Structure formats: C-alpha cells, structure tokens
Amino acid sequence: MLYDFIIINKKDKTPLYRQIYMSVRKSIETGSLKKGTKLPSIRRLSADLDVSKTTVNGAYEQLCAEGYISNKPQSGYYVEAQFSDTPSKADKASSAANKSKKYYEYDFSSKSIDDGIININEWKKYVKEVLNQNYLLTSYGEEQGEEILRNALQKYSLGTRSVNTSYENIIVGAGTQTLLHILCSLLGNNKKIALADYSYIQSEYVFNSHGYDIKYFRCDKYGACIDSLEEINPDIILLNPNFTVNSNITMPVTRRLEIIKWAKENNVLIIEDDYNGELRYSTHPMPCVQNYDTENTVYLGSFSKILLPSVRISYMVLPQKLTDEYNKIKKYTNQTASKTEQIALAKYINNGKLDVHLRKARRIYLEKSKLMLSSIKKYFGTSVKIVFNETSLYVSLFFKDKIIGEAVTKKIDDASIKIMQFNKAENMIVLSFSGIKDKKIESGIKLLYETIAN
Template sequence: MTDSWANTAPGEQPGEGSGEGSREARRASDHHTVLGTDLHLELRGPHLRTGLMDALREAVRTGRLAPGARLPSSRSLAADLGIARNTVADAYGELVAEGWLTAQQGSGTRVARRATPRTPAPAPPRTRPTRRRATYSLLPGASDLAGFPRAQWLAAARRALTDAPQEAFGYGDPGGRPELRAVLADYLARARGVYAAPERIVICSGFVHGLALLGTVLRARGTRAVAVEAYGLGEHRKLLADAGIRTPALSVDGYGTRTQELPDVPGAGAVLLTPAHQFPLGVALHPDRRAAAVDWARVSDGLVLEDDYDGEFRYDRQPVGAVQGLDPERVVYLGTASKSLAPGLRLGWMVLPEGLVAEVTAAKGESDWASSALEQLTLAEFVASGAYDRHVRSMRLRYRRRRDQLVEALAGRPDIRVTGIAAGLHALVELPPGTERSVVESAARQGLAVSGLARFRHESAPPGPDALVVGYGTPSVSAWAGALEALCRALP
C-alpha cells in the first residue's frame, strides 16, 4: 500500500515511487506540485493504475470528493504520487469512460455531477415543527450585516498588508498592535470624549472577551460582587458568575440606572453600566447619576465598567460623551466594532486605568492571544483613512430612517408606545398589560423573530412593563419592509 499526500516534499520518494516514472516525477515536482491541488489518496495492491482508480472511486463513493470537485492535473498528481504521468492519465481516462469523472478543455478533470456518494437517507423528524421558521429578524444587538463596507475594507486590508512589518506576522503583544492602539486613542478622544493613551488600551475579541478578562482580574483582586443593571444581557451576568462573582441588580427608571443605590450593595467592587443608551430600555444615564457612579467608585476604591456598545449612533440629541472622561482612573471603557462594522471581525478594545493595564494584559496573554494582527492593522488603516467615520455616518442615516419608519408605522395604535429611540439600533415598543408573551408568539407565527422585554430582566428584579425590544438595525435593506409589516401584523 502507498499512503501519499499531495504535499509530499520535492525529492521525497513515496513507498511505491521507485521504478515507473520516478525520473519524470522528480523533474515535475519542483514546479507542478506547487501549482497543483492537494489530494490525499491511498493506493492499494501491486498495480498502480488499478490502485489509483480504486482509490478515486472510493473517494467519490464516500463523498470525500464531491460532485463537481476539480482534480489535480495528471502531471501534478503524478509528481505527488511519484508515478508516471501516463499512469494517471490512463486512470483518469478510464474513469471518465465509466462516468465517474468528466473532462473538458479548459476546465480540467472533475467529479461527474451524477457520481453522487451513497449516503443513508436522513431519518424523519420525531415530531413535526410547531412553528414557522423565522423569515425576518428584529432581534436586538445586531447591525445590518449587508451594510458592511466590503470594497473599502478590502482597500484598507491591501494597504495594511503592504505596509505591515515582518514582526506583525508573529505572536506579538497580547495588548494588541501598536498601530491600532494609537489610532483608537485619537478616535475615541475625538468622537467619544475618552482619555485614551495608547498604552492604556488593550485589544480584545469583543465585549464578552473583554468582560471575561476583567472578571478574571477582579476575582483575583478579591472582588466578590459586580453590580449590574436590572435589565441587561443574561450572558454577561452568567460570565461574571462563572468567574465566581455575584451580580446584584440596580433598578432602572426613566433617568437610567439608579446608581445612587450603589453604596447599599454589599461587597460590590465594580458596577457594569450601559450609560449612553441603556440596554434594553434605551434611556441615557442622567448626568447626576453618572457623577454618582464615579463618586461611589472613588470613595469605595471600586470601578465603573462602561459598555459603550452603540455610542456612535445618536439621532435626536447632542452626543453623550463617555463616563470614562469623568475619571479615567476609576472607569474601564469597553467598545467594539460589532455594531459599527460587524461582529464577525471579533475586534474590541478596553481603555483601562493605569493600575489595571499590566494585570489585564497578563491575563489576556495567559488565556488567549485571540485578535488577528492583520484584522487589527486593517481596522487601524480603515479608521486612519477616514473610511470609518464615513461608514458610521452613512449607517447612522440608514438607521435613523428605519427608526422613523418604525415610529410612523406604530403611530396610529393608541395602546402602543415607542421609547428609547434617541440613539442606538433598537427601540422599546411598550404593549398593553399582559400581552407580551402572546405578541412574541404571534410574531413567530408570522415568521418574525423578536424579543420580549422579560427576557432581559434580572432574576431578582420585579416584573416590568410588557414590551418588545425591537432591533431595527438587524434586517438587510431588502428585508426591512417585510420585517416591519410582520411586526405590525403581530401587534394587538
């Protein structure tokens, strides 16, 4: 048996490669193996052509080679296997005659479309689905992924790759690429009012990654509790709980989170807030409560963890700056590219108090280096070139129009009220009492995925109003009208 991989190094001889065609294979290997397609085959038996044909049939039969898959050229495969090119060509020709392969001038040799693998039929579902699969989504927490600026990002990636130093392709600093940290320091100071010296910034793979690192560091420091908002993402509370940290709740009203309650929270060493646009209620934290949070951190030697998840998108009000600007030594600022660009980039950043930088960087280096250097360099170029600002302004206009269309579509319903719309990518649609669950179920029957407010309530918080948290940034341009119509049909 010959066990051969198509990346066999030039000059190496597979077990059955001595003899027929070995000199031809060596001459071709330096060039054609580099240009060919990798294909793993196991040749059995004493006859090379028969063994090759059997191996190819088996690869097609089992589905390893899918219908339409392109095979290596006869010259390339011969060089990889260390056999004569004519042997491969003859095997290809016979398999074409049998119907396993096809060969056309200019498109090479491919697996025949009708040569489908023999796979067992899938077992029927045990129960019939009870709900229609979602056609539309108004789930919060996402942006319009179809709006990702592909051409501009590609141009930035080319420039970044061209200018990247050689050391950028190594493991690098767990704190992140210096190019991105420098650009973010300028941008955050200009756009969000953040004091962000580059040496205080640590790049992470999104907010959850950053919060996980902070949870590790806070627990090591002896923190036993982090106060959270009564409405927020349960995933964040669970992440802190997994680190051994309790998450007592602070109530939220029309002025935002009641940070004046912080002195009454036993053992709290930090508080997690969404001050620019509370998630999911949508209110901005009142200036007095922003100041109260910072004052508490100063007096108690605590920290404010500021989640600025959609701070770039404001519509009907003056920009609300980051709380971090009030006291950079008591506030950890967390931001990401998930809402402004796309979550698939896996890029976020923390702006840390000076005393936390070393501990967070060490925790990141020990657990996960994570963020791609090339993506970091591309984002640095994208921001520095002005493309990021242009993209944010363009998407801000798109989301504002959707917000306005949502409000207009629901304006004629006296029992419905839309709030939390001055900024961000979601709105709170308040419903008649006792109808939240039935509306969510009705939406599912309409093929619309939408979240009720109760999903985001802290387990210790009292029940709040019946409402939907409508993410109007989520649908693509083509799906927006259909999603809005489905929502209107689902409402009472």
C-alpha cells in the same frame, strides 16, 4: 420532578450556577432525565430555588453549550443528550440543517446590520493589503493588541467618545467577553458586582464564572440610583450610560458625576460598557463616563454593530493602576483577535474611512428609526408604550391590554416575523431595525399588528 435532582448548598464556595449545572448534567448522564424532557423555565426555577435568574441562565447556557440540553425559541429548554440509543451523527446533522433553513420575511432580530452602511469591497481592500504583506503574517500577534491599532484606537476613541487615555492603557480582544475575563483575572474572584437587570447577558456569565455575587440596582429614568447602590454596597458597578430600559433618556452628566463621586468615596470600580456610544444620531454623542474619571473607570468599546458583526474586535481602556497589574501577567496571555483584521482596522481608521462610515451609519439609522416609530404608532396607536433609545438600534413595545405569551410569539414566528426578544413578565417584545431593509419595515409592522390582534 427535576427539583429532586438539583442539590445546591448556598454556603458552598462552588458557584450556584455550577452546582445547578452539575446536578442537571448528572441526572441526564444517569438516565434520570430522558431526552425530550422539558426543563422548568429560568424564571420558575430561579423562584423555586430562591436564586437569581442569572444563576439559572448561566447553568442552562453551559448545558446548552455542551449539548446536554437545547433551547427551543418560544418553547423552552429540553433535554437533548441521551446516553443510550443515541441518534446517529447523520440524523443530528440532518436535523440541524433543517433547523437552519428557516427563512424570515421580516427579520426584526439584531443578528445583522444594514448592508447599505459599509462598503464591503473597500473593507476587503484593506484586509487584502495586509494579507499581501507576508512579513506581518509570519509572527504571532501582540498579546495586548497590535500597537498600530492601539494608537489608532487612542485617537479614535478620544475623537468620538472623549476617552482620555494612552495607547499603553488599551487592550484589544475578540469581543467584550474575552476582555471581561482578563479584567476579572486582574480584579480577583468572589467580588460583589452591581448592574442593571437588562445588562449584556454574556457579561453576567463571565462574572458568574469568576464567582462574583451579582446584584441588580434600581434605575429611574436617568439610570442607576445612588440609594440603590448604597444598599448593595458593591465592589464594582457595571454601567451602560447610553441606555435605560424604561426610558429614552441618556444618563445626564449630573447623574454621571454623582455616581463617580460615590464610587470614589466608597472605593468602588466603575466598568463602563459604552455599547454603540458612537451611534447617537439625533443629538451629539455625550462624553463617556471615563472622560470624567480616568483613575477609577474601565472603558469598554466594540465594533460589532459599528462596523461588521463578523469583525470580532473590542477594546478595553484600563486605569493606570490596573494597567500596571496587567503588565505583570500579559506575557502569560494570548491575543484572541485576528492580527490581520487588527491591522486592517487600524489602516481603516487612520485613513478616515471609519469616520465616513459612522456619518453614513448615523444618517441611515436615523431614517430607519423614524420609519420604525411612525409605523408602530400608525398601526399600534396607544395600545402600546414605546421605549426607544437610539444607540441600542431597537424599540421596546410594552403592551397595555393584550397579553403576549408563548402562543402569541409562536403566531408571530409562523407569520415569518423574527423578533429580537420577548419578555413575558414585562408583557413586552423588542424589535431591532439594524438589519431589516427600509422597504420592509412598514409592511412588517403592519403584519405584526394583524398577527397579534387576531
């Protein structure tokens, strides 16, 4: 069995995910695990080894990234590498090409945004304007991010999310993961961090890579529970105050202030992941946690869903004490976000185009969310519990009677319906309305109901 090849020592300083990764990798390289062998699920392996699912996921993700194993949707993880009689590159390329040709009539994944929101030609105009200024392209970008963009972000984040900061405390990077790596390098390794078990999975991978001890706090309908945080006694907490997995309620200000007070008293740093905080459309956006606590909160913002997924620009706002530490090391770092796109985004913000874009996005997503919810209620009725949080751009369906397993999700896939997520333990599927066309929502939900019911 696979477990015979996995050797872990919880007293060893090497992160557990790394120990699992090395054990499986060695077994593949020595031929003990053959190509096509199915690996145990993340849930099964975490239970059998008595480690967190995040730990196993981190190992599997690294093995996938290096090509040792592959993740087949609704099927599981399989050994991909073979160190003798390896298939030719042409065979591999052909297989990959065939795999990428799959077309879904109803795409409820979250891989895209509604193309009716942004005027692509207008965005191209700003990019082209930068490209025509040769002097901007013949030098490296600023490590911390272009000053023109950081100034624009300071005004933008203050106006839309009440972020209270100076441009000097803002760091720009190509995605949240990149910024978290920088933050972890400032905080040091081997910290204990508390987060919700539905948090951004890529962030957990970053924390694992820095040797962080990840713990999960309990949530009620208002978000993180103080008594759970006290039990964990972490060095850091990661919050997404706009989203609670089993509730459509945004964390109220009373809970935010309780957490801030508790964190200060216990010398705990808050990381606020304000994912899509601007995209609240049925009510006004609530001020971010950082607005109430500038000295002890790190704020994270991103443009992947607000603007374009292909524009990999995120930003991080540091408290002054961490900004001072960052200034000591920034000369040793490189900027990962495109200088061209940074300057184009700055101009886009400064000319008021992003404000116009947000107003349009809120209007479109409001209508799409109404259509999504009414369609689900029309066809599924009371057979599911519906949880919807507007900033997430997706709806969770918890099935009361029907068991949703791999066989059902395969039927859904065969029906040309792509779902965002499937959770067997929660008996739940997740559907995003961010990219699917309005005219396809009801017919897609109807077909989903018929596929699951039969």
